[in-house]
Amino acid sequence: METKSKVSYYRVNKNRYAKNGMMVLTILACSLIVLIVVGLTIRSAPILFSRPLSELLFSTEWKPFKGQFGFAPFIVGTFAVTGVAVVIAVPLCLLTAIYLSEYASSRVTRFVNPFIDVLSGIPSIIFGVWGILLVVPFISKYIAPLFNVSSNGYTVLAGGLVLSIMIFPIIINVLLEVFKTVPNEMKDASLSLGATKWQTVKKVLLKRALPGVIAAFVLGLSRAFGETMAVLMVTGNVSKLPKSLMDPTYTLPSLIANNYGEMLSIPMYDSALLLASLILLMIILFFNIISRIILVKIERNYQ
C-alpha cells in the first residue's frame, strides 16, 4: 500500500511540474508580442512626440534630410501591393484548392502536392529574381502599353503579382486542410438530392468551410504584409504616393530593410524606421483581430 501511494505521488508531482513548466513557456511566448510592441514604442517615441500623429500618418513628404517624415506613401504602398496580391490570389487559390480536394483523382493530387510544397519552400529572394527577370519586363513590354503608359516595369502590379505567387502555397494548403474538415457524408447528402458537384461545392462545401476560408486568406494577408525581399526587388522603391498599378511604390518592410543601419547620423531617422515597424505590426494585429471577430460572428450564425 505504502509504496503504491508513493509512486502515485511521484506521478502527480511530475504532472504538476510539467504543467507549470509548460504554462511558463506559454506565458513567455505570449509576452514576447507585448515586449516587441513596448520596445518598438519606446524606440519610436522620439519621433512620435516631436510631430503630430496625423502628420506622420497622412503626410506624403518623406525627406529625412529636411526632417520631414510622412509615412503615407509607405502605408499606401504596403496596402496597394498586398491588396493586389490578395485580389489575384483569392480566386486562383480557391479554384485550385476546390479542384484538388473535390475533383482531382488521388493520382493527380499525389502528383501536384509536392509542387505546392516546393513552392512554399522557395526563399523569397528567388521570387524576387524571378520577378526581375520575367514579371518586370513583361509588365514594361506588354501590360503598360495596354494602358498607354510607359513604365520600366518596377510597379505596384509587379510587387502584387510576385507576392500573390508567394502566398499561393500557404493559402492552398490551409484551404485543403479546411475542406478536409467538411464530412464526406454532408457532401453526399447534397449529391444524393440530385445536386451537381459544383452546386455542392458552392452551397455546402464553401458555406460550411467559410470561417476556415477566411482564416486562410487572413493568414496569406499577414504573410503578404510583412514580405520584404521579393517586393523590395520589383516595386522600384520610390517614396511617392502611387496613383495607379503602373506606378512604382515603396512598402514599409522595404523601407525598413533598405535603410535600417544606414544614415543613422540623420536625426530621428532611426526612430522613424522603428515607427515604420510599429505601424506594420499594428496593421497586422488589426487584421488578425478583425478576422477573429468575423469568425466568431460566422460561427454564431451557422453552428
Add this chain to the structure above:
Amino acid sequence: MSDNNFKTHISVQNLNVHYGKNHILKNINIDIPDKKLTAIIGPSGCGKTTLLKSFNRLLDTSQSPMVTGKVVVNGENIFDPKVEITHLRKKMGLLSQRPYPLPMSIYDNVAYGPKIHGLRGKKNIDEIVEHYLRKASLWEEVKDRLHTPAVRLSIGQQQRLCMARGLAVEPDIILGDEPTSALDPHSTQSIEAMFNSLKENYTIIVVTHILRQARRIADYIMFMYMGELIEHGPAEQILDDPKEKMTKEYIQGIIS
C-alpha cells in the same frame, strides 16, 4: 400475397464491386419489390452500405471502385454512361447512419433540393417546406424557428429533417443506411412509424443490423454475408424459417 407475386422496382444483375484488390460485392442478383420495405441484414463489413450506395451511385469515387454488372431501375441500367446521374439520385432519397443536416437553416435544408431542381417562388417553396416537414412529423416542433440553423436540432429531429429534405425532391425510392443507429428509442420509433406509412407510396430499402427492427418494419429481407447475398425472401420466411444454414445461424445470434 404469394411469395413471388410482386412487381420489381430495382433489379440487380451480377453486380460486383471491387476496391483495388478487395472483392467487396460478389455477384449479387436480386429483384427488389416495388412499394415494399426491403431490409438488408448482415454482420458489419459484409457490404450492406456498399450495395446501398451503388444504387444511387454514391460509391467513394476517390478510391475509384470497379463496378461490373447491372442495376436496372425503371427499365434503365443505372451504370449506363448515358444516365444523367443527378436525375438518378433525385429519384432516391438517402438517410445516412447519422443525420447530416446541411450547413443552413431548417427551412433551407428542406428547400435545398426543390430549389436545386429549379423550383422558384417564395409561396411555392413555403408550401413545400411545410408539407414535407409535416410529413416527417417535425412541423409542430420547428414551425416557430424555421430560420434557425438546423444543427441546433436534436439528433432525432435532425434525422426527421433529413427525411423531410429527402422527400422534398419527390423520389420514388428511399434508401436508409442504419438510419436509427444514432437515435434514441423515441426518435427510432417515429422513424420506423414513418417507414411503415411511407411504404404504400415508396419503395424503401433499409440497412439494419437490428433483427427486431427488421421484424417490425420489413416486408422483404435480404441477408448478406462477406459480400455475398446468401438468402432473400419475405420477412417472415427469412426470420422464422430460413433455408440457408448461415442465415439460421445469424438469426440465432451464432454468427454476427
